[in-house]
Amino acid sequence: MSETPQAFETLQIHAGAKPDPATGARQVPIYQTTAYAFRDADHAAALFNLQEVGFIYSRLTNPTVFALQDRMAALEGGAGAVACSSGHAAQILALFTIMGPGMNIVSSNRLYGGTVTQFTQTIRRFGWSASLVDIDDTAAVEAAIDENTRAIFCESIANPGGHIADLPALAEIADRHGIPLIVDNTTATPYLCRPIEHGATLVIHSLTKYLTGNGTVTGGCIVDSGKFDWSANDKFPSLSQPEPAYHGLKFHEALGPLAFMFNAIAVGMRDLGMTLNPQAAHYTMMGIETLSLRMDRHCENALKVAQWLENHPAVDHVTYAGLPSSPVYDRVAKICPKGASSLFTFALKDGYAACVKLIDSVELFSHVANLGDTRSLIIHSASTTHRQLTEAQQVAAGAAPNVVRVSIGTENADDIIADLEQALAKATA
Ligand SMILES: *Cc1c(COP(=O)(O)O)cnc(C)c1O
Secondary structure, eight states: OOOOOOOHHHHHHHTTOOOOTTTOOSSOOOOOOSBOOOSSHHHHHHHHTTSSOOOOBTTTOOHHHHHHHHHHHHHHTOSEEEEESSHHHHHHHHHHHHOOTTOEEEEESOOOHHHHHHHHTGGGGGTOEEEEEOTTOHHHHHHHOOTTEEEEEEESBOTTTOOBOOHHHHHHHHHHTTOOEEEEOTTTHHHHOOGGGGTOSEEEEETTTTTTOSSOOOOEEEEEOSOOOTTSSSSOHHHHSOBGGGTTBOHHHHHGGGHHHHHIIIIIIHHHOOOOOHHHHHHHHHHHTTHHHHHHHHHHHHHHHHHHHHTOTTEEEEOOTTSTTSTTHHHHHHHOTTOOOSEEEEEETTHHHHHHHHHHHOSSSEEOSOOSOSSOEEEOGGGTTTTTSOHHHHHHHTOOTTEEEEEOOSSOHHHHHHHHHHHHHHHTO
């Protein structure tokens, strides 16, 4: 939406947030309202026909949420954005808009644990399916695509192992098959990686993580590049054909680059109702104001901690992509040149038991199922977030039983290292 050529650090503060026209309030107000008075019957009809953009009912959108959507679209360089009640809701809404029964996606197997479960189990109830493949094996990606495939899905920097996807290579395959590349950019944030610049069509976020940045919110977002031609083939009838769920509107013809966003709100959000509340949107916008500052510090701290861990005798290996020993180190310069974020895993030589002991011995680190907080966080994925996966799936996802996941915070790096040092001493005693 925003076409201002300003730098990221400026946009993260100003995009979507002009002084409130009614009161002059400088910060975006929390519009705690369910509904909006129509000027008259014609105004109401125009809004319901999408002939005029405005507010109807807060399940669809709300001025505070709208401001956040504008900011996210500006930061990702997209045409429009839709905010949702969680990252997982954003994934479902993105798929809902482009899928139908019998359709499938081809997805990376390096995924947030909840996404593995959502894709391999839960989406089947919609009649959808997913093939999980190693996305570094482009022949396997290609082979998994069939006439019912509607998207390729991956995480730019994958949770939990920090693997970096070769986005241009995947975008090229998606383009050739006339389907969108969907990128979960949660771990990277738009400050470190802008997937649309590498050919992605839809960018998904869990706002819960680095974007809000302080562990106060559950939220999600989809940003659309606005560049995909939904009418180039007959694969996306909800966008290219008369939409029966919206009195026959042809979204792509009527709304052009905003077709996906309007369809996701007017049909998906209207009927599935995974709405973000204005209070959460407000907290998230406050967090985003300092995103670049926090991410620089997260990356700097993560590199120091990863280097220290790599030289520790109890540690078998560290997966941080910012280390020259990482097999995807060369992708940092290409995909996320400002840094490889602060989420990574390390494996202990003494295996599962030592991992559990380590978790129980940390003091500064919080043992929680979250990431992207200013606080340093730690978890043993195999017994928690990735517990419902088979051991083979755990290993493929980068969450083997001897692996611990950390999200390095913005505290002083020496204090973070000191905590790991004392906990590793106890874990391997
Ligand atoms: C947390 C997370 C999600 C899910 O987001 P929620 O806000 O918890 O629903 C999806 N993808 C990644 C990479 C995540 O880290």
